[in-house]
Amino acid sequence: MLVNRRVLTLDEFTIQQYRNIPNATGELSGLLRDIGLAAKRVNVEVNKAGLVDILGDEGSVNVQGEDVKKLDVFANNQFMGALQHGISCAGIGSEELDHYVGFHDEVSKNSKYICLFDPLDGSGNIDVNVSIGTIFGVYRRVSEKGSKAREEDFLQPGINQVAAGYIVYGSSTMLVYATRRGVNGFTLDPSIGEFCLSHPNIKCPDEGRTYSVNHGNFFRYDEKVRAYIDRCQRKTPQEGGPYSQRYIGSMVSDVHRSLIKGGIFMYPATIDRPNGKLRLLYECNPFAFIVEVAGGKASNGTQRILEVQPGSLHQRSPFFVGSRKMMEELERCLAD
Numbered sequence: 447m448l449v450n451r452r453v454l455t456l457d458e459f460t461i462q463q464y465r466n467i468p469n470a471t472g473e474l475s476g477l478l479r480d481i482g483l484a485a486k487r488v489n490v491e492v493n494k495a496g497l498v499d500i501l502g503d504e505g506s507v508n509v510q511g512e513d514v515k516k517l518d519v520f521a522n523n524q525f526m527g528a529l530q531h532g533i534s535c536a537g538i539g540s541e542e543l544d545h546y547v548g549f550h551d552e553v554s555k556n557s558k559y560i561c562l563f564d565p566l567d568g569s570g571n572i573d574v575n576v577s578i579g580t581i582f583g584v585y586r587r588v589s590e591k592g593s594k595a596r597e598e599d600f601l602q603p604g605i606n607q608v609a610a611g612y613i614v615y616g617s618s619t620m621l622v623y624a625t626r627r628g629v630n631g632f633t634l635d636p637s638i639g640e641f642c643l644s645h646p647n648i649k650c651p652d653e654g655r656t657y658s659v660n661h662g663n664f665f666r667y668d669e670k671v672r673a674y675i676d677r678c679q680r681k682t683p684q685e686g687g688p689y690s691q692r693y694i695g696s697m698v699s700d701v702h703r704s705l706i707k708g709g710i711f712m713y714p715a716t717i718d719r720p721n722g723k724l725r726l727l728y729e730c731n732p733f734a735f736i737v738e739v740a741g742g743k744a745s746n747g748t749q750r751i752l753e754v755q756p757g758s759l760h761q762r763s764p765f766f767v768g769s770r771k772m773m774e775e776l777e778r779c780l781a782d
């Protein structure tokens with residue numbers, strides 16, 4: 447097999463990026479390397495999940511009242527461990543932990559960043575061999591360096607993210623991350639165990655032909671959301687239709703497709719869940735940041751997601767994200 451020696455690895459790419467920034471300390475590239483390392487460890491377990499005793503429920507229920515899968519716990523420990531042992535992260539917040547964790551060793555206390563993550567997204571799909579993922583957002587801490595990270599470091603609006611990304615454990619494993627400078631995607635080359643730059647400078651097409659929503663909840667959505675879904679279904683070829691509906695139930699995969707090919711992903715409020723299901727800090731903010739940097743849009747139906755001031759770690763939010771023109775049509779429907 448021919449190997450393209452000019453393909454950059456994740457480490458090479460991030461180090462090159464930060465060489466161009468005056469006064470850059472390299473801490474962010476260190477943090478991304480730590481995340482890459484944890485992702486590779488999780489990937490190994492996901493790949494052999496059917497063979498080892500890691501499928502199924504762990505037996506506990508998380509702070510959100512959901513069954514915790516063994517792989518959720520494993521992934522959480524890998525990401526938390528890699529970030530704690532690295533030199534860039536002062537603390538973490540995770541969908542799987544009730545409280546944020548401010549690391550107490552000296553190196554971590556003197557680190558610049560904190561990280562919020564959903565260690566395993568789409569965990570309901572683990573047992574049936576469907577793509578799952580990890581989502582993360584990185585913020586510069588607002589508390590003083592040298593002290594333990596505090597709650598205010600974690601409750602920042604998404605606009606303050608310095609980087610955000612996700613990993614899809616799919617037909618191939620990919621890590622995609624965004625900084626304000628752009629969005630880049632890396633595919634794991636299993637033969638050398640490195641993420642290699644495969645999707646440089648990702649742009650979200652202005653329009654797509656796919657909408658992604660849980661149709662089972664249709665009659666629990668607000669009538670304006672239903673009106674937009676109805677429009678999606680009636681698109682004529684002159685209007686860019688027909689649209690296809692695609693919904694895997696792992697938002698990492700559903701939003702990844704919308705980012706690369708164009709499309710819209712929605713998890714609206716329902717009658718029984720007036721704040722929707724997805725978590726603002728671990729799921730909505732990172733994707734809102736990535737898709738906006740790529741040229742798309744993200745909102746909670748009334749407000750730009752990135753401007754929402756979080757009130758608590760595990761708060762939920764309705765979420766709409768995707769191609770710019772599709773989002774604008776949705777916004778018009780919701781405003782009518």
Ligand code: AHG
Pocket residue numbers: 512541564566567568569570660695696697698723
């Ligand atoms: P998690 O596995 O981290 O709890 O997240 C699952 C989320 C998201 O990935 C997906 O889009 C959504 O839940 C699916 O929910 P529904 O089954 O209600 O559509």
Ligand code: MN
Pocket residue numbers: 564566567568729
């Ligand atoms: Mn999730």
Ligand code: MN
Pocket residue numbers: 518541564565566567568569
């Ligand atoms: Mn999860």
